[in-house]
Amino acid sequence: MIHIPDYNDLDIAHIVCDYNGTIAKDGMVLPEVLVLFESLCMHYTLHVITADTFGSVAKQLEDAPVTIKVLSSGDHTQEKADYITALGTARCAALGNGNNDAAMLRAAALGVAVFGGEGCATKSLLSSDIVCKDVTDALSLFLYPKRLIATLRK
Numbered sequence: 001m002i003h004i005p006d007y008n009d010l011d012i013a014h015i016v017c018d019y020n021g022t023i024a025k026d027g028m029v030l031p032e033v034l035v036l037f038e039s040l041c042m043h044y045t046l047h048v049i050t051a052d053t054f055g056s057v058a059k060q061l062e063d064a065p066v067t068i069k070v071l072s073s074g075d076h077t078q079e080k081a082d083y084i085t086a087l088g089t090a091r092c093a094a095l096g097n098g099n100n101d102a103a104m105l106r107a108a109a110l111g112v113a114v115f116g117g118e119g120c121a122t123k124s125l126l127s128s129d130i131v132c133k134d135v136t137d138a139l140s141l142f143l144y145p146k147r148l149i150a151t152l153r154k
Contacts, residue, residue, distance in 0.1 A: 004149050004153050007154060010093075011109075012091060012110060013045060013088075014047060014087045015045075015047065015093045015094075015095070016083065016094045017047065017095045018094075018096035018101050019048050019049070019050030019052070020050065021096075022095050022097050022116060022135055023095070024057075025116070027055070027056040027057075029060040029061060029064075030136075033139065036136065037065055038065065040143065041066075044142060045067070046065060046067070047087075048061060048066050048067070048068050049071065050069070050071065052070045052071075069083055077101075077103050077104075080100060080103060081104050083104070085107060089107050090109050092107075092110075093108055093109065093112065093142065094107070094110070094112065095112045095113075096111075096113065096124055097114045097116055097118060097119070097121065098121050098124060099121040101121070101127075102123040102126075105127040105128045106127040110129050111127055111128040112129070112130050112132060112138045112141065113130070113132070114132055114134065115132070116135055130148075130151055130152070
């Protein structure tokens with residue numbers, strides 16, 4: 001439980017990450033993400049949700065401590081939000097950068113927009129609680145929760 005004065009109490013159990021543009025670039029997972037996942041999995045259940053545009057997610061994350069969800073519907077935006085809802089919105093943090101991440105970021109107890117190499121869609125930016133310049137900073141928020149307190153308290 002993270003108490004954030006005059007904001008909210010966060011009891012995050014699940015961290016749900018978009019793949020391309022958030023933890024991967026051009027279908028290749030960023031090496032620093034794998035290192036962070038090893039530390040994060042001791043405290044959180046990690047999920048990666050993706051359309052798998054490059055067909056690489058399973059191979060790239062085969063040894064990572066994550067649950068992979070490959071999107072299958074015609075409405076990826078809604079499918080991502082539904083995934084958060086199924087896990088329990090109050091216990092989820094979501095990381096993303098694309099237009100199809102906006103509803104997921106809004107649904108989660110904590111939405112983190114990530115700029116990264118692809119940039120960040122305005123809809124996702126406006127749907128987030130926090131914006132980070134890269135995924136390393138975004139994932140590190142959960143290893144160093146005082147950063148969340150410093151950013152979100154009023």
